[in-house]
Amino acid sequence: MASHYGEHTRAIRAAAVAPRAGTPMRIPVYRASTYAFETSQEYAASLNGGGKYSYARIDSPNSDAFAAAVAALEGERVPGEVHGQGFASGMAAISTTLLALTRAGAHVVASRALYGNTYKLLDSLLRRFGVDVDFVDAGDPAAVRAALRAETALVYTETLSNPSMLVSDLPALAAAAHEAGALLVVDSTFASPVVCRPLEHGADVVLHSATKYLGGHSDATGGVAVARPELMDRIREARVDLGPHLAADEAFLLHRGLETLPLRVERQCATAAEFAAAVRRHPAVARVDHPSLPDHPGHELARKLFDSGPGGTRFGAVVTVTPRGGRDAGTAFADRLRLATVAPSLGGTHTLVSHVASTTHRQMSDATLRAAGIEPGAVRFSIGLEDPADLIADALRALDELPVKE
Numbered sequence: 001m002a003s004h005y006g007e008h009t010r011a012i013r014a015a016a017v018a019p020r021a022g023t024p025m026r027i028p029v030y031r032a033s034t035y036a037f038e039t040s041q042e043y044a045a046s047l048n049g050g051g052k053y054s055y056a057r058i059d060s061p062n063s064d065a066f067a068a069a070v071a072a073l074e075g076e077r078v079p080g081e082v083h084g085q086g087f088a089s090g091m092a093a094i095s096t097t098l099l100a101l102t103r104a105g106a107h108v109v110a111s112r113a114l115y116g117n118t119y120k121l122l123d124s125l126l127r128r129f130g131v132d133v134d135f136v137d138a139g140d141p142a143a144v145r146a147a148l149r150a151e152t153a154l155v156y157t158e159t160l161s162n163p164s165m166l167v168s169d170l171p172a173l174a175a176a177a178h179e180a181g182a183l184l185v186v187d188s189t190f191a192s193p194v195v196c197r198p199l200e201h202g203a204d205v206v207l208h209s210a211t212k213y214l215g216g217h218s219d220a221t222g223g224v225a226v227a228r229p230e231l232m233d234r235i236r237e238a239r240v241d242l243g244p245h246l247a248a249d250e251a252f253l254l255h256r257g258l259e260t261l262p263l264r265v266e267r268q269c270a271t272a273a274e275f276a277a278a279v280r281r282h283p284a285v286a287r288v289d290h291p292s293l294p295d296h297p298g299h300e301l302a303r304k305l306f307d308s309g310p311g312g313t314r315f316g317a318v319v320t321v322t323p324r325g326g327r328d329a330g331t332a333f334a335d336r337l338r339l340a341t342v343a344p345s346l347g348g349t350h351t352l353v354s355h356v357a358s359t360t361h362r363q364m365s366d367a368t369l370r371a372a373g374i375e376p377g378a379v380r381f382s383i384g385l386e387d388p389a390d391l392i393a394d395a396l397r398a399l400d401e402l403p404v405k406e
């Protein structure tokens, strides 16, 4: 795609078919599990890379169109070809990629600050299949380097970690991984290509839960992986064997969401920075995690790696607020909010909150949580598209109502 276009133009073009008179401006939903052929020969050829659709678990027009659009956004400034593949969920993209790129006896160096299900997948299921995993502080490239071994197949991290918003030093991690002959695999769900494009910083595979910012409306579940063709072929082969392909209806909605991705994320990031600064001043607040805050450990790195828009550097749109008073204060705060809704997930138009320790990270003990930089009372805000003043007023009122803690 032509790189002289601005980000909004690129997003619109990536999400649409080239306009031709009399043809639909949208790719229709191909709600078909199976496709017909003229001859058996033609059918057989399609299974050997013949370029025709045959069966929806293998490939489908809607999934392909969506994944190609994400690949265009992630890979726009990367030399050479970049391909994408659609998955039934973010976890489907993550698990399939990990299974495709490891084998019994392989070693993985993973960030300690990962989404709970990813952490569990690495710590439990992958170990059962003979993959050894070391969890390290991915904000410390020296720790990552020290953990690398001859058998290390990949380094795994998140651009922005869930929920502490730690920023991975992607260029340093890529250099360390590549020196050891390993790949760098990055879950960039929290950043989206509007904040950061890890392939530009040396990553080999970028993964997303498309359920979040890419779709953006909390109405479709999906995942996507983006990589150069030879790596993508390995991941696609595992996807076809394992079966978690993206369904056509979901792909259609996720694809449509891409058109407004830069518009939504720019606004969500600007609101998040305003919200973080305002809430932090409240006396009932022990800690706020958002890289826009100058004392956040990822602030300087984010300024270096992340894109800017009219609202300044985009530091992501998840803000984690820890009120004073531990675990109970966290749930009491979340339950007192009226505008922000208690709900799983993130990246949609509505501001959603969750008490981290009892929900997204319930798989972790308090000690493991603390090692990952998360307090048991932490409440994660996924900032939506409401007016910033309304969101701030809602949070400050809920904090005012908390029982006073020293």
Ligand SMILES: Cc1ncc(COP(=O)(O)O)c(C=O)c1O
Pocket: 089, 090, 091, 092, 115, 158, 162, 187, 189, 190, 208, 209, 210, 211, 221, 222, 223, 345
């Ligand atoms: C960072 C991150 N990666 C992956 C996932 C999993 O995505 P999905 O729920 O689409 O499987 C999530 C879900 O919250 C997430 O926050």
